[in-house]
Structures are given as structure tokens and as C-alpha cells.
Amino acid sequence: MANSNKLKDSFKKTTYKLSQHGPRNASVLKEAFEAVDGDLESDIYGDGAVIENFQDKIAAFLGKETAVFFPSGTMAQQAALRIWADEKGNKKIAYHPLSHLEIHEQNALKELQSMEPLLLGTAERLLTMDDIRNLSEPVSCILIELPQREIGGQLPSFAELEEISAYCRNNGIRLHLDGARLWEVTPYYQKSEKEICALFDSVYVSFYKGLGGIAGAILAGGEDFTAEAKIWKRRYGGDLISLYPYIVSADYYFDKRIGKMGEYYEAAKDLAHRFNACDGVRTVPEVPVSNMFHVYFEKSAEAIEPILAKIHAETGVGCSGYLQEKPGGACGFELSVGDAVAEIPVASLDQVFEKLGE
Amino acid sequence: MANSNKLKDSFKKTTYKLSQHGPRNASVLKEAFEAVDGDLESDIYGDGAVIENFQDKIAAFLGKETAVFFPSGTMAQQAALRIWADEKGNKKIAYHPLSHLEIHEQNALKELQSMEPLLLGTAERLLTMDDIRNLSEPVSCILIELPQREIGGQLPSFAELEEISAYCRNNGIRLHLDGARLWEVTPYYQKSEKEICALFDSVYVSFYKGLGGIAGAILAGGEDFTAEAKIWKRRYGGDLISLYPYIVSADYYFDKRIGKMGEYYEAAKDLAHRFNACDGVRTVPEVPVSNMFHVYFEKSAEAIEPILAKIHAETGVGCSGYLQEKPGGACGFELSVGDAVAEIPVASLDQVFEKLGE
Incomplete structure (x- = not known):
């Protein structure tokens, strides 16, 4: 992965992300345990x-x-x-x-x-x-x-x-x-x-x-x-x-998100549609059947990385922190839709795909 | 283990414990994460x-x-x-x-x-x-x-x-x-x-x-x-x-207790000495070489359980929640000294061994 640190850094600095639910940090645990009584037995x-x-x-x-x-x-x-x-x-x-x-x-x-x-x-x-x-x-x-x-x-x-x-x-x-x-x-x-x-x-x-x-x-x-x-x-x-740190948080996020899978699925289909509308970009599957899909570019990681890094910097929306080389001089990344996509302002999201279309 | 639920219940109800650092509950995790920033990356x-x-x-x-x-x-x-x-x-x-x-x-x-x-x-x-x-x-x-x-x-x-x-x-x-x-x-x-x-x-x-x-x-x-x-x-x-729920807490309790091993060792020797002074009770080893030892009674679990349960109820100090049968009609339990022993009022601890001596 050429220049991967540059891409990774530009991704990290974005306010919004296409993928996932937000940063994997200690707040994930703290939120899950906030309402848990300290007396809860292990x-x-x-x-x-x-x-x-x-x-x-x-x-x-x-x-x-x-x-x-x-x-x-x-x-x-x-x-x-x-x-x-x-x-x-x-x-x-x-x-x-x-x-x-x-x-x-x-x-x-x-x-x-x-x-x-x-x-x-x-x-x-x-x-x-x-x-x-x-x-x-x-x-x-x-x-x-x-x-x-x-x-x-x-x-x-x-x-x-x-x-x-x-x-x-x-x-x-x-x-x-x-x-x-x-x-x-x-x-x-x-x-x-x-x-x-x-x-x-x-x-x-x-x-x-x-x-x-x-x-x-x-x-x-x-x-x-x-x-x-x-x-x-x-x-x-x-x-x-003691497995309770994982169990309590699993239970908490199960209750929080199990009802949102339809929303993620619809958002994934919308994003894939937008990617496929850009020249030299396609998704697998073309129409997602879950919250996830792969994004493929016809050009190499070396060619695409500066483009993505520029989009990150200019729109504040993170597409991916890495690009994987693919056969035939192509490259790609995986996208899994979660809570994060709904936080992106519509105008910023539009901007991402305008720039990618160019 | 005869009557083990009765002994276990009487042990649970005690305010103080000879063993360990306190209850294994969610407060162990909450204490470790209290000062941790939510931004800490997994x-x-x-x-x-x-x-x-x-x-x-x-x-x-x-x-x-x-x-x-x-x-x-x-x-x-x-x-x-x-x-x-x-x-x-x-x-x-x-x-x-x-x-x-x-x-x-x-x-x-x-x-x-x-x-x-x-x-x-x-x-x-x-x-x-x-x-x-x-x-x-x-x-x-x-x-x-x-x-x-x-x-x-x-x-x-x-x-x-x-x-x-x-x-x-x-x-x-x-x-x-x-x-x-x-x-x-x-x-x-x-x-x-x-x-x-x-x-x-x-x-x-x-x-x-x-x-x-x-x-x-x-x-x-x-x-x-x-x-x-x-x-x-x-x-x-x-x-x-993510292993950070265990790592952060391991680090926290390492810093908190690594300097206290001498204290636990001295307390273990003191407790073992007191057990050995009681008729029909002995410890292995006789003089502990760490914070732990086993306590053995000459009589069966069936005979000892009501005695321990009574001591739990009368002194508020928990000795053990279980008794394991041993060869020759004897029984015993394991004791590992931690923070909990230092919280026991001296008079209550004396009372435990007076009653056990009888």
C-alpha cells in the first residue's frame, strides 16, 4: 500500500466517516457501562x-x-x-x-x-x-x-x-x-x-x-x-x-442497534449507487445485500491515494484509511455502513461524490 | 460440599472478608476506567x-x-x-x-x-x-x-x-x-x-x-x-x-497494588498463626511463603459448615464461602490475602479466632 500513512492520516483527521459507528475508543466501553450499577456481579x-x-x-x-x-x-x-x-x-x-x-x-x-x-x-x-x-x-x-x-x-x-x-x-x-x-x-x-x-x-x-x-x-x-x-x-x-466487559457492552449495543439494520442496508445501497455513478469506480456487489460492499477503482493505489486524501481534506468526510492493490493495476477498500454515515451533512456527502466523479 | 449454599449465603452477607480485595463486580472496571479519557484509542x-x-x-x-x-x-x-x-x-x-x-x-x-x-x-x-x-x-x-x-x-x-x-x-x-x-x-x-x-x-x-x-x-x-x-x-x-478492557484495568491495578505484596504476605503469616493456634485447625504451609495458604479442619465439612456460618453471622467477617472435603474426614479452604483483610476491625478479627478456638 503506497503512501498509506498519508492516506491513513488524512482519513483520521476527517470529522465524518462513510463507514462504521465512530471511533473504536474507550468511550465505547464507558457509554455501555454508564448506567450499569457498580454492584453488578461479575x-x-x-x-x-x-x-x-x-x-x-x-x-x-x-x-x-x-x-x-x-x-x-x-x-x-x-x-x-x-x-x-x-x-x-x-x-x-x-x-x-x-x-x-x-x-x-x-x-x-x-x-x-x-x-x-x-x-x-x-x-x-x-x-x-x-x-x-x-x-x-x-x-x-x-x-x-x-x-x-x-x-x-x-x-x-x-x-x-x-x-x-x-x-x-x-x-x-x-x-x-x-x-x-x-x-x-x-x-x-x-x-x-x-x-x-x-x-x-x-x-x-x-x-x-x-x-x-x-x-x-x-x-x-x-x-x-x-x-x-x-x-x-x-x-x-x-x-x-470475567467476560462481563464484553458481555455488558454486547448487550448494550445489541439493544441500541439491532433495530437499525434496515437503515444501514438502505444507506449502503445509496452509497454504492453513488460510487457506481463515478467513472472508473465500481462496487461489489453492484447493489449491496447488507450494510457492506467493496469499492474498486480502475487505477492503482498510488494514483487513487492522493485523490482520496484530497477529498478527505476538502470535504471533511473520510472514505477509507487504506487502499488494497488489486489484480490488473486496480485497487479498492471495504465499506461497512453504521451510525457514522447519518451524521454526514448532505452537502458534504454530495461534495465527496462530485469530486470523486471528476 | 454439604450445605454449601447455607455457608455461601452466610459468607456473602458478611461486611468484611479475610480473602481477596473485595467483591468481583462492575465497580472493579468502573474504578479502573474512571480517570481514562474516552478518546483513548482501542x-x-x-x-x-x-x-x-x-x-x-x-x-x-x-x-x-x-x-x-x-x-x-x-x-x-x-x-x-x-x-x-x-x-x-x-x-x-x-x-x-x-x-x-x-x-x-x-x-x-x-x-x-x-x-x-x-x-x-x-x-x-x-x-x-x-x-x-x-x-x-x-x-x-x-x-x-x-x-x-x-x-x-x-x-x-x-x-x-x-x-x-x-x-x-x-x-x-x-x-x-x-x-x-x-x-x-x-x-x-x-x-x-x-x-x-x-x-x-x-x-x-x-x-x-x-x-x-x-x-x-x-x-x-x-x-x-x-x-x-x-x-x-x-x-x-x-x-x-480489542483487549483494552483487560489491559487498562491490569495496568491500573498493577500500579495500585504491586507495592503491597509485602503487606499481604505479613497479613497472611499473621492469619495463619492465628488459625494454627485453634484446636483442630492447621494451615498449609504452616508459615505462609506468599499471600496465600490453605486452612484445614480435622472434622468434616458437615461439622464445620455450621460453625463457620455462625461465625460469619456473629462477627460480620467472612472466612470462606465453601469447604472442600479432604481425605480422612477432614475439610478445608483456600485463603488469599489482599486489600480486604486490612478493613476488618481488630475487635471483629479477634472475635473470629476466639469463636474458632472454641
């Missing part, structure tokens, strides 16, 4: 009202029997896959080539779990029912990420998901949902979290992406599954004496 | 001033090159042992039969790491230089816990530690310190943390036991070691986007 190694109530609340919301709070999705999903692998006595599982487990976890599934992941389909597109049907070997579990983040947050149709779910059930394959951004896809599907989760045997959801909490994840499923998950949480060193 | 996946500065501070304090903040000691120590096992190409490591890794981690070393732990010595006593000399097979690493918590917080002499350290260096064995309660043993050894850590290749310390933070651990060692540790932290799902 959870203790997974027990206590603060963790149990939240687990019950999210389990009910997702329509699952039980749920376990984890410090991270990385830990939660490795646990889930191992549980299903053990159940079937088969260490082979399958997922998209750009799954978080494949590209962001330092090969943990192999190094820690001796699992054998098979890759479904190809990196640049969604995995399909056909990819699953054509699997060369039996797998214990398939993981599907909704939306598939690394390709701009794309989604299969709900009908295809239903088909995949039925196929897995008929063929003794467990289906796990990487729902890192599950909340964010309900407006597009016009389905509740419950309706989506009903297609999966186990579900991971996150509290710091669309919801804007500090960190933390929930793994939900049947009673036997979560009992096993608690053992794996202990093994991974995730069964902390 | 760490992001292990980077940023808030995590890097604290890692540097603790590395320097322990006299190690570098340090990594982990959410838990469980995760940190499994990472450490794996790194040394990989270095030596030998999955055999050795530790005390009551090591945390052996009894509190759901067999994680075997299930996650395929490691082969050898047990040094026997459960009821400290491991010794002789146990190490008599190891039946070569090991890559030996883990020593100072103090050995499960036997009341006992310590080898510093001279024996030096001998073990020299032996390991001469025999190509890495020596890892489980320093969950390292801060607490410096007054007895009359050595600094640096002097103790100099005997070990890698060191884990905790921030919620003697120091009373919320959770969190540091793993310290050479540069190559901590670079590897960061990879394992990612694999374990411990590389959270």
Missing part, C-alpha cells in the same frame, strides 16, 4: 446471571436451544467444527476458499485441531449447491458465511440456502453458520434471524461488527452441542474468570 | 499504544526482552509449551501433578496440542531437583509454578530454583515459569521479579489474582519466542480486536 468462569441471561437472550433471539458466550469468533468456530468432526468421526470439513478460518487464523484448524478443510468453489464467487453436490470426499460439516465478507458481502438466495440445508440434513452433514454479519442480512432476505438460523445446526454471531460492541461472540445450538462447546472454550483458554 | 488485533506500552512496561519489569498480552494464562501457557516443544522437536514436557494444565484445562494439552506431559514428583509435595534429574525420558520444557497453588502456595528455596535453572540450561531443557502468583512471592524470596524471571526462558504472569484486575495475562520472553506466541494467540482466538 460472571465467574462462565457462571452467573450476567453471562447466563445474555446467553439465554441471544439463544432465544436466534431460535436455538442454548448459547455460549465466547471471547472471539475464531475460538467459537474452531470449537463448533471440532464438535461436529468428533460427532461424525471425520476430520474433513468444507468451506469457501476465503473463509476466515482459511485466511485469517494462521492455519489454526490444522495446527491446533488436525482438521482437513476442503475448499468449496472458487475464491471470487459464492459457494453453490452444485459445489456441495460435487464434493470429492465425505465431510462432517459445511461452514457457510452470510454474507461472504471477502467478496464484498455477497449472499446466496434464500431458496438456495434452503436447498443446501435440506441436502446437508439428508446426507448427514452438519451445517454451521458463520454469522459474523448475520444481523446485517435480515433486511435483504426479509427473514428474521430465527428463520435463517433454523437452516443451520450451529450458529456463530458477533457483537462488534454491525452492532459495534467491543468484542465477543455467541455460539448457539442444541444443548449437547453447547455443553461440548463450553469444554472447548475452557481448553482454548476462553473461559475467563 | 488496541486493534494486538497493535496500538495501549497494548504495546503495557507489554513493554511488563517486559521491562520482568527483565525480559518482549511480552505479549493474552486474555488468559491457560492460552498463554499452552502457547509457551508448544513453542518450546516445536523448537526441540519433542512433544514431551514436564510439570507438577497438580499443575493448572493437568487439572483445570480439560486435557487441552493433549486434545489441542497432542503434547505428552510427564508428571514430576507427587501431588502432595513440591517437585524437586531430584525429580527432574530422575526424569525417565527427555523433555523439551519443564514448567514450574511459583508458588504451587494446589498445595497451599508452597515454594522451593531460591537456591534449589537456581540449581534447577542451571541444570535445565546445561541439559537443553527450556524452563517456563507459571507465575500466576509471581508478584506474591517476592517478599519471601527477598528477590525482585527480574531476579526470579532470570532463571526462566519464558514467564507467564496474571493480573487478576494478587493484583485484583479483571482478567488477562502476560507471556514474556525473547523476541523470537514472543513473535511465535503472537501467532499462537491468533490461532487460539485470543487476538481480539
